[in-house]
Amino acid sequence: MTALEREDLQDLLVRIDExxxxxxxxxxxxxxxxxxxxxxxxxxxxxxxxxxxxxTVAVLGARVLFEVVQ
Known part of the structure; x- marks a missing residue:
């Protein structure tokens, strides 16, 4: 996962949270x-x-953490 994809996912998580x-x-x-x-x-x-x-937020958060750990 690239930095741009991570940033997009984080933006998506923020929007979902809002x-x-x-x-x-x-x-x-x-x-x-x-x-x-x-x-x-x-x-x-x-x-x-x-x-x-x-x-959805939990799954995306878990995915981000999983990608970071890899």
Whole structure:
């Protein structure tokens, strides 16, 4: 893996992290505003997106570490 690829991966990780934080804020706002069945579906969907992004970040982080160790 070249330095440019590592930099691109790090930039991607930063963007994903920022997106996850924004989604978490959206979830927090929804939770604070009101509770109803429609919002519970939205929250569940947003939580799935957040967990998917976190899994992606973990995999990319592991890959970067693996490449660095090699």
């Amino acid at each position: 997106r996850v934080k924004a989604i978490q804020e959206d979830i927090r706002d929804i939770n604070e505003s009101r509770r109803c069945a429609g919002n519970q579906v939205k929250i569940r969907s947003l939580e799935r997106v957040v967990w998917g992004c976190m899994a």
